Amino acid sequence: MVMFHSQGVHPGKRGNPHTRQHSDSMRRSLVDLEVIIPAYNEAARIPGTLHQTIEFLAGQDWSSRIVVVDNGSVDETVALVHRISRExxxxxxxxxxxxxxxxxxAAVRRGLLSGTSKFTGFFDADLATPLETLTEAMTHLSGGAAAVIASRHAPGSTFVRPQHLGRRVGGTAFRALTRSKVKGIQDTQCGFKFFERDALTTAMVQCRSTGFAFDVELLLRLQDNDASIIELPVAWTDGAKSTFRPFQDGVASFASVIQLQKAAQ
Structure with missing residues (x-):
C-alpha cells in the first residue's frame, strides 16, 4: 500500500511579485496531486464544481491542490475562484x-506544465466524470501507471444522460479517425486524464498541438515512449450546458487530427 504524506501548504503572501512566484512554486511542490480545471466563462458552474471538488479532496489520504486555468474569461469566473479560495x-x-x-x-497544457507535484491531471468544469474516479486513478498511478484516463466507451462504461444525436454521430466518426493513431484506446477525448509527472513531462515536450488534437497527440506520445495508459470505464453525464458545438468544433477536431497525421508522415 502506498502512503501519501501531506505537508503544510501556506497561502501566498503580498510583496515582491518574484517572491510570490517563487513562494507559489515551493508551495505547490509540497502536494501529492494537482488537479487542473480549464475554465472559459464558467461563472455559472465553477462555484459548485470547486465546492464539491474541495470536499472530496479534503477527505483523501493524499494532499492536493486545485489549479483553475482561466482561458480568457470575460465573466466572473476568476473573481469567484478567488472568493472560494479564501473561503x-x-x-x-x-x-x-x-x-x-x-x-x-492550450489551457490544459499551461496548467499541467505550471506545477511540480508528483501526480497531476485535469477534468472539465462540468464534472461529467464522477469525482470518485480520481480515487481509482490515484491507486493506479501510485502503483506505477504513467497515465489513467476516463472512458465513455470502454466495456462497462455508461451514459447517465444520453448525448444528443449530433455529438453521438460526430464522436463515432472521430473515434474511427483516431483509432489507427492511438491504439487500444477507446476514448481519447473524455475530459478526465491524470498522469505521473515525469512521464507526462517527457511526452509534453514532444507535443505541438494546442487545439482539439491535444489529447490525441499527448496519448500518442505517451505510447511512443512505452508509457502505460490505463483506461477506466465511467458513468458519464453529458453536460446540458456544454460549450462544444457539434458542427463547428467537430470540423475543427477532424482538421486537427488530419494535420497531426500529416506531420507524422
Whole structure:
C-alpha cells in the first residue's frame, strides 16, 4: 500500500511579485496531486464544481491542490475562484493561472506544465466524470501507471444522460479517425486524464498541438515512449450546458487530427 504524506501548504503572501512566484512554486511542490480545471466563462458552474471538488479532496489520504486555468474569461469566473479560495483557506488550496492562448488544449497544457507535484491531471468544469474516479486513478498511478484516463466507451462504461444525436454521430466518426493513431484506446477525448509527472513531462515536450488534437497527440506520445495508459470505464453525464458545438468544433477536431497525421508522415 502506498502512503501519501501531506505537508503544510501556506497561502501566498503580498510583496515582491518574484517572491510570490517563487513562494507559489515551493508551495505547490509540497502536494501529492494537482488537479487542473480549464475554465472559459464558467461563472455559472465553477462555484459548485470547486465546492464539491474541495470536499472530496479534503477527505483523501493524499494532499492536493486545485489549479483553475482561466482561458480568457470575460465573466466572473476568476473573481469567484478567488472568493472560494479564501473561503476554504486551510483546506485544499485553490489557485488561478491565466492562459492567453485560446483553446482548451492550450489551457490544459499551461496548467499541467505550471506545477511540480508528483501526480497531476485535469477534468472539465462540468464534472461529467464522477469525482470518485480520481480515487481509482490515484491507486493506479501510485502503483506505477504513467497515465489513467476516463472512458465513455470502454466495456462497462455508461451514459447517465444520453448525448444528443449530433455529438453521438460526430464522436463515432472521430473515434474511427483516431483509432489507427492511438491504439487500444477507446476514448481519447473524455475530459478526465491524470498522469505521473515525469512521464507526462517527457511526452509534453514532444507535443505541438494546442487545439482539439491535444489529447490525441499527448496519448500518442505517451505510447511512443512505452508509457502505460490505463483506461477506466465511467458513468458519464453529458453536460446540458456544454460549450462544444457539434458542427463547428467537430470540423475543427477532424482538421486537427488530419494535420497531426500529416506531420507524422
Amino acid at each position: 476554504h483557506r486551510g483546506e485544499v488550496p485553490v489557485s488561478v493561472v491565466g492562459c492567453a492562448r485560446r483553446g482548451k488544449g
